Amino acid sequence: MNLTLKVWRQNGPEAKGHMDTHALEGVSPDMSFLEMMDMLNDQIIRAGGEPIAFDHDCREGICGMCSMFINGEAHGPGRGVTTCQLHMRSFKDGDTIAIEPWRAKAFPVIKDLTVDRSAFDRIIQAGGYISVNTSGKTMDANAIPIPKQDADEAFSSATCIGCGACVASCKNASAMLFVSAKVSQFALLPQGQPERETRVQRMVDQMDKEGFGNCTNTGACAVECPKGIDLSNIARMNRDFMSASVKSKK
Amino acid sequence: MLDSKIPEGPLADKWTKYKDHIQLVNPANKRSIDVIVVGTGLAGSSAAASLAEMGYNVKALCFQDSPRRAHSIAAQGGINAAKNYQNDGDSVHRLFYDTVKGGDYRSREANVHRLAEVSTNIIDQCVAQGVPFAREYGGLLDNRSFGGVLVSRTFYAKGQTGQQLLLGAYSALSRQISKGKVDMLTRHEMMDVVMLDGKCRGIIARNLVTGELERHAAHAVVLATGGYGNVFFLSTNAMGSNVSAAWKAHKKGAHMANPCFTQIHPTCIPVSGEHQSKLTLMSESLRNDGRIWVPAKKEDAEAIRKGTKTALEIAEADRDYYLERRYPAFGNLVPRDVASRAAKERCDAGFGVNKTGEAVFLDFASAFKRYGKTEASIRGLSQPSTEEIVTLGKEVVKAKYGNLFDMYKQIAADDPYETPMKIYPAVHYTMGGLWVDYNLMTSVSGLYATGESNFSDHGANRLGASALMQGLADGYFVLPYTIGDYLANDIRTGAISSDSAEFEAAEKAVQERIDHLINNNGSKPVDDFHRRLGRIMWNECGMSRNEAGLKKAIADIRALREEFWKDVRVPGNATSYNPELDKAGRVADFLEQGELMCMDALAREESCGGHFREEHQTPEGEALRDDENFAFVSAWEFAGDPSESKLIKEDLVFENIELKQRSYK
Numbered sequence: 001m002n003l004t005l006k007v008w009r010q011n012g013p014e015a016k017g018h019m020d021t022h023a024l025e026g027v028s029p030d031m032s033f034l035e036m037m038d039m040l041n042d043q044i045i046r047a048g049g050e051p052i053a054f055d056h057d058c059r060e061g062i063c064g065m066c067s068m069f070i071n072g073e074a075h076g077p078g079r080g081v082t083t084c085q086l087h088m089r090s091f092k093d094g095d096t097i098a099i100e101p102w103r104a105k106a107f108p109v110i111k112d113l114t115v116d117r118s119a120f121d122r123i124i125q126a127g128g129y130i131s132v133n134t135s136g137k138t139m140d141a142n143a144i145p146i147p148k149q150d151a152d153e154a155f156s157s158a159t160c161i162g163c164g165a166c167v168a169s170c171k172n173a174s175a176m177l178f179v180s181a182k183v184s185q186f187a188l189l190p191q192g193q194p195e196r197e198t199r200v201q202r203m204v205d206q207m208d209k210e211g212f213g214n215c216t217n218t219g220a221c222a223v224e225c226p227k228g229i230d231l232s233n234i235a236r237m238n239r240d241f242m243s244a245s246v247k248s249k250k
Numbered sequence: 251m252l253d254s255k256i257p258e259g260p261l262a263d264k265w266t267k268y269k270d271h272i273q274l275v276n277p278a279n280k281r282s283i284d285v286i287v288v289g290t291g292l293a294g295s296s297a298a299a300s301l302a303e304m305g306y307n308v309k310a311l312c313f314q315d316s317p318r319r320a321h322s323i324a325a326q327g328g329i330n331a332a333k334n335y336q337n338d339g340d341s342v343h344r345l346f347y348d349t350v351k352g353g354d355y356r357s358r359e360a361n362v363h364r365l366a367e368v369s370t371n372i373i374d375q376c377v378a379q380g381v382p383f384a385r386e387y388g389g390l391l392d393n394r395s396f397g398g399v400l401v402s403r404t405f406y407a408k409g410q411t412g413q414q415l416l417l418g419a420y421s422a423l424s425r426q427i428s429k430g431k432v433d434m435l436t437r438h439e440m441m442d443v444v445m446l447d448g449k450c451r452g453i454i455a456r457n458l459v460t461g462e463l464e465r466h467a468a469h470a471v472v473l474a475t476g477g478y479g480n481v482f483f484l485s486t487n488a489m490g491s492n493v494s495a496a497w498k499a500h501k502k503g504a505h506m507a508n509p510c511f512t513q514i515h516p517t518c519i520p521v522s523g524e525h526q527s528k529l530t531l532m533s534e535s536l537r538n539d540g541r542i543w544v545p546a547k548k549e550d551a552e553a554i555r556k557g558t559k560t561a562l563e564i565a566e567a568d569r570d571y572y573l574e575r576r577y578p579a580f581g582n583l584v585p586r587d588v589a590s591r592a593a594k595e596r597c598d599a600g601f602g603v604n605k606t607g608e609a610v611f612l613d614f615a616s617a618f619k620r621y622g623k624t625e626a627s628i629r630g631l632s633q634p635s636t637e638e639i640v641t642l643g644k645e646v647v648k649a650k651y652g653n654l655f656d657m658y659k660q661i662a663a664d665d666p667y668e669t670p671m672k673i674y675p676a677v678h679y680t681m682g683g684l685w686v687d688y689n690l691m692t693s694v695s696g697l698y699a700t701g702e703s704n705f706s707d708h709g710a711n712r713l714g715a716s717a718l719m720q721g722l723a724d725g726y727f728v729l730p731y732t733i734g735d736y737l738a739n740d741i742r743t744g745a746i747s748s749d750s751a752e753f754e755a756a757e758k759a760v761q762e763r764i765d766h767l768i769n770n771n772g773s774k775p776v777d778d779f780h781r782r783l784g785r786i787m788w789n790e791c792g793m794s795r796n797e798a799g800l801k802k803a804i805a806d807i808r809a810l811r812e813e814f815w816k817d818v819r820v821p822g823n824a825t826s827y828n829p830e831l832d833k834a835g836r837v838a839d840f841l842e843q844g845e846l847m848c849m850d851a852l853a854r855e856e857s858c859g860g861h862f863r864e865e866h867q868t869p870e871g872e873a874l875r876d877d878e879n880f881a882f883v884s885a886w887e888f889a890g891d892p893s894e895s896k897l898i899k900e901d902l903v904f905e906n907i908e909l910k911q912r913s914y915k
Contacts, residue, residue: 145389
């Protein structure tokens with residue numbers, strides 16, 4: 001396959017960015033999208049240029065590091081896949097492909113297609129945990145039976161990989177899907193009950209501080225989410241947040 | 251002499267007795283002690299969180315953009331623990347025994363027993379943290395079975411157990427970060443360890459975004475930096491996984507143990523072409539229901555390779571289910587090393603089934619029929635047609651392995667419900683690593699290694715679902731005790747200053763190497779060298795090894811290393827975000843580590859676990875161990891250049907297990 005690639009280049013957070021155009025020949029349909037990017041970078045380096053910086057690591061769809069906005073969609077065409085699991089057979093010979101970074105105020109560009117998603121870490125640090133020490137001296141794991149359905153639902157929420165596609169897809173750059181997935185995981189489990197109210201309040205407060213936008217229930221986040229995190233998580237978080245705010249003595 | 255510091259006394263009492271007698275550090279003193287943890291996978295996150303909870307000041311580093319991205323996240327199958335919830339006869343002793351036997355009797359009894367002892371705490375801990383393990387309808391935890399054992403002791407969260415465990419450890423770490431007890435440095439890479447008065451007292455790190463070098467001083471340093479499978483270029487490791495931190499420690503005096511012990515996992519998606527950047531695992535659990543075969547006739551294999559025949563056109567009688575043929579007792583569920591070698595043997599003999607000739611079939615057709623019949627019976631269908639049975643069977647298989655089948659389809663563009671999967675072995679895990687004593691301390695005072703980065707628990711072959719167990723055991727329950735015994739001597743030391751000649755010299759050396767790479771102005775990109783190194787390693791130090799091949803590999807690697815330093819091209823500069831530069835540094839270290847691996851493989855004149863020397867096999871082609879001469883850990887001491895490394899032996903003493911030849915026939 002021969003392709004025309006229009007790629008976002010930006011030297012740093014403060015630098016002005018632009019789209020660069022590259023021709024790439026001999027792309028195999030069996031390549032993953034990132035292997036195609038490797039090939040492009042190899043071509044750029046051999047020609048004496050500076051390769052395109054992009055985040056990636058596991059290349060099997062689970063670490064959440066890869067983050068490309070391809071032809072106007074987070075992780076490109078195809079549902080339920082990350083950029084690293086997208087293969088070139090999804091494109092045609094002669095295609096022009098536009099590749100951009102996640103765009104959101106809370107995700108500043110570090111270089112080219114690499115953005116800073118540390119805001120997600122700070123949201124988790126604000127309360128995305130159960131306050132239990134790692135002594136191993138808790139109760140026996142089977143002392144709290146958890147209905148299978150609850151455990152399965154908590155698991156579904158917990159499969160979020162923190163890639164940020166939800167934010168990149170949202171016209172408001174809202175992080176509600178990400179935050180609600182973690183809030184839901186613990187809200188659905190008995191272990192999460194003692195801190196249920198403080199957790200949702202703290203995490204939502206931090207989300208607002210980081211500069212993410214509000215949710216207007218468009219649902220683009222759930223459509224583009226590579227792990228199929230459901231919109232019902234947002235509904236659950238809203239309910240918990242309301243309830244916590246009403247009860248709060250502040 | 252290496253002192254493994256194994257406590258006296260009966261095996262089952264060692265750990266308890268040890269804990270009763272170690273020195274403790276009082277809470278006020280912990281506040282004045284600094285510990286650096288490098289790496290935030292299961293072993294690193296759990297250690298950083300635990301040490302911070304205990305009161306130490308912790309600094310943690312990861313090269314990724316978030317601690318949650320470490321490659322533990324990609325582990326699929328599960329985590330072993332001797333809970334015996336299934337009442338199937340499991341016990342701490344049985345887990346200990348299975349692990350030592352599975353490792354082909356090349357691990358240390360006392361370390362493995364301790365691992366089995368603390369395994370049960372891991373499950374309790376993770377559940378308390380809100381890790382959503384799979385459950386049965388009654389609400390209790392579910393278990394499944396894994397290769398090489400006779401009990402069900404594996405806890406799991408679908409095919410994403412590593413993800414859920416890592417997010418659990420990450421949440422514990424995040425809690426300590428929010429309290430200010432852990433200073434978390436993301437997009438930071440350790441460049442060297444710094445020694446003061448014979449002790450490890452800090453590191454030089456590089457901020458990967460700004461390129462700045464930083465000095466970090468501490469009373470002790472913990473490396474939880476994973477394995478070095480990427481020395482093979484193609485592996486199931488993440489792209490960034492590297493040996494550099496461990497290798498830098500090695501060059502400063504930490505011995506590298508059993509570097510040639512590599513796990514090659516039998517069920518991975520085969521290489522599709524030259525462009526391939528990494529390989530993807532298909533969980534071992536698939537071997538419960540899939541049957542592995544190649545055509546029995548060479549002409550059929552050739553026809554399949556040419557594309558003139560498909561798997562479905564090969565008659566049952568013309569198929570060679572070689573694992574069932576060779577190992578009737580264990581069949582498709584032989585351990586990983588055995589299954590991998592058998593696949594290679596068939597492909598080398600000309601029976602491979604893809605374009606490159608390096609693939610075998612993993613076929614679910616009989617599982618569809620078997621499950622379909624049961625399902626038809628449950629549904630009360632009378633005289634169902636074969637098609638109906640197969641359709642029902644596919645539904646059952648989908649419920650069990652749906653996500654893996656989807657992943658296969660996505661990557662291979664082939665529907666495994668209709669035609670058999672094609673699989674081939676790939677590098678997956680490294681049992682070898684930094685030598686550590688019972689305290690997990692390397693041969694450098696104050697420098698510890700945990701998880702995959704050390705060598706301690708898996709001998710020459712790791713059993714499935716044991717890597718997660720070891721990572722969390724080390725980080726949550728072992729290191730927090732053992733490091734205290736060392737740090738107790740540091741309560742009067744006061745803060746370590748990084749303003750010293752030693753830090754200065756270490757930083758200067760790091761800077762010089764970076765300058766060399768960036769100014770080299772060669773002609774070939776880093777990956778070019780990495781790919782070539784990988785090819786040498788895979789061909790000569792992969793699934794089977796021999797003297798001539800290893801000697802050739804050593805010469806080839808030396809030549810390649812020389813060429814790398816002359817001709818590598820690293821674009822950009824060293825003062826801004828430059829992933830090519832980061833990669834160059836890592837490949838430079840792989841080019842040294844690879845040579846040591848080959849030397850180790852050459853020195854070990856026996857076959858054991860994942861290490862198969864062609865010269866040492868039984869008449870049937872099975873691995874032939876030599877307990878008389880090789881029941882030891884090979885610990886290599888660095889002496890200026892990999893080729894000069896000295897072999898030091900730690901004899902393995904088996905007091906509780908009788909050494910036997912493994913047989914799966």
